[in-house]
Amino acid sequence: MTPLLRRAALLLVLAAAACSGGGGAYYPVRATVVATAPERNEVTLAHEPIAGFMDAMTMPFPVARRQLLDGVAAGDAVEGVLLVEGGRTALIALAKRAGAAPSAAAPAP
Numbered sequence: 001m002t003p004l005l006r007r008a009a010l011l012l013v014l015a016a017a018a019c020s021g022g023g024g025a026y027y028p029v030r031a032t033v034v035a036t037a038p039e040r041n042e043v044t045l046a047h048e049p050i051a052g053f054m055d056a057m058t059m060p061f062p063v064a065r066r067q068l069l070d071g072v073a074a075g076d077a078v079e080g081v082l083l084v085e086g087g088r089t090a091l092i093a094l095a096k097r098a099g100a101a102p103s104a105a106a107p108a109p
Helices: 003-019
Strands: 025-037 042-047 057-062 077-085 088-096
Antiparallel strands (some): 025 042
């Protein structure tokens, strides 16, 4: 998926989350990838403050689907959506930020 399509998909997820009546809370996340662990469905992020949820820090996050890690590597600037529901958290969307330089681990298109 191209960066533009990933960004559009992320914006659609944010819009759908804002309109949904589900029991969870959705938070936009901006971060830099520290490491990925697809075998554990996990990404470690150095994230900015998550308004209304937590201060800036570096920590691992579970991802809802392993495919969210496709094309994401350490050093990438990313944005996503964090779902917090019933004491559990998971990133339900994750994409490289538009205009961000590609990481050294990811070849330029």
